[in-house]
Amino acid sequence: xxxxxxPPAVLYQLATGHYVSHAIYAAAKLGIADLLGTGPQRCxxxxxxxxTHAPAxxxxxxxxxxxxxxxxxxxxxxxxxxxxxxLQSGPGSFRPVALLFTSPxxxxxWGDLLHSVRTGEPALSHVFGVGSFEYFAQHPEEAxxxxxxxxxxxxxxxxxxAAAYDFSRFGTIIDVGGGEGALLAGILRANPAxxxxxxxxxxxxxxxxxxxxAAGLGDRxxxxxxxxxxxxxxxxxxxxxxxxxHDWDDARAVRILRNCRRAMKAEGKLLIVxxxxxxxxxxxxxxxxxxxxxxNMLVCTGGRQRAEAEFRALFDAAGFELxxxxxxxxxxxxxxxxxx
Numbered sequence: 510x511x512x513x514x515x516p517p518a519v520l521y522q523l524a525t526g527h528y529v530s531h532a533i534y535a536a537a538k539l540g541i542a543d544l545l546g547t548g549p550q551r552c553x554x555x556x557x558x559x560x561t562h563a564p565a566x567x568x569x570x571x572x573x574x575x576x577x578x579x580x581x582x583x584x585x586x587x588x589x590x591x592x593x594x595x596l597q598s599g600p601g602s603f604r605p606v607a608l609l610f611t612s613p614x615x616x617x618x619w620g621d622l623l624h625s626v627r628t629g630e631p632a633l634s635h636v637f638g639v640g641s642f643e644y645f646a647q648h649p650e651e652a653x654x655x656x657x658x659x660x661x662x663x664x665x666x667x668x669x670x671a672a673a674y675d676f677s678r679f680g681t682i683i684d685v686g687g688g689e690g691a692l693l694a695g696i697l698r699a700n701p702a703x704x705x706x707x708x709x710x711x712x713x714x715x716x717x718x719x720x721x722x723a724a725g726l727g728d729r730x731x732x733x734x735x736x737x738x739x740x741x742x743x744x745x746x747x748x749x750x751x752x753x754x755h756d757w758d759d760a761r762a763v764r765i766l767r768n769c770r771r772a773m774k775a776e777g778k779l780l781i782v783x784x785x786x787x788x789x790x791x792x793x794x795x796x797x798x799x800x801x802x803x804x805n806m807l808v809c810t811g812g813r814q815r816a817e818a819e820f821r822a823l824f825d826a827a828g829f830e831l832x833x834x835x836x837x838x839x840x841x842x843x844x845x846x847x848x849x
Contacts, residue, residue, distance in 0.1 A: 534611035542596035605657035667695025669839035766827035
């Protein structure tokens with residue numbers, strides 16, 4: 510955002526930011542970045558490959574070029590930028606992330622933000638009549654995008670967490686709500702003596718087992734299906750929850766953490782991997798990320814981002830003592846606790 514512009518122009522840019530979001534969704538769905546992977550392309554050729562209207566596609570691609578997603582060459586072709594390259598499919602792709610956060614479902618929920626502001630309830634539930642996880646259960650294609658997006662985020666976070674926190678003291682780690690296992694796979698690769706369990710809903714079992722096998726960790730890691738509101742696997746030296754607790758209000762978050770407390774060894778560690786909400790919001794990247802994630806949780810799940818004091822209160826309510834907060838390079842921290 511160009512803050513050198515007059516205030517009305519800055520406000521206009523902010524108010525029309527959704528134009529670019531919609532364009533990113535269209536480009537991601539059409540696979541434009543994959544088509545540009547071999548080099549600059551004429552819009553007519555891109556339109557033919559995607560079954561779209563060439564003049565309209567050119568207008569959308571020029572909008573994305575103005576935002577730095579693609580670039581327009583002197584001869585009128587389009588090419589990838591480093592940002593646009595993230596939309597290419599394949600290992601490490603952020604295409605699923607773009608598809609998730611610009612999807613019609615998320616946009617519809619954000620379109621009813623006033624409902625959340627007026628009631629404190631998730632707009633997504635108001636729009637669709639079910640909570641976010643029930644919504645994904647009813648829309649398996651969107652659930653698959655969600656799983657891929659979380660995997661893309663988690664692979665990046667796993668490297669940062671494994672570098673920032675010493676896991677070598679543990680024998681077994683339980684990844685509660687671990688999805689398809691990207692976080693635990695990263696931690697286990699960095700700690701050859703460590704064993705692990707990925708615990709999540711049974712519907713992600715196939716993806717988790719594929720992740721475990723692809724990482725060559727079949728002899729040290731397993732998937733267990735279940736419901737963390739009911740119970741979690743026992744006997745772990747550490748219980749790690751990445752971007753799980755922020756999905757829930759305090760009452761349900763405490764219920765999950767109490768189940769972890771009951772399951773862990775007496776000297777076990779609780780490790781929550783999440784962003785810590787700054788005490789004061791400014792225009793920094795960290796503040797923008799925290800505030801945006803917080804409101805997205807309000808809109809989509811009814812959860813929230815939490816400041817250090819709120820984490821301490823949450824830990825206390827669940828029978829833990831917060832011992833330290835270890836920052837990482839991934840804009841998330843490892844929030845450590847022990848049984849009180």
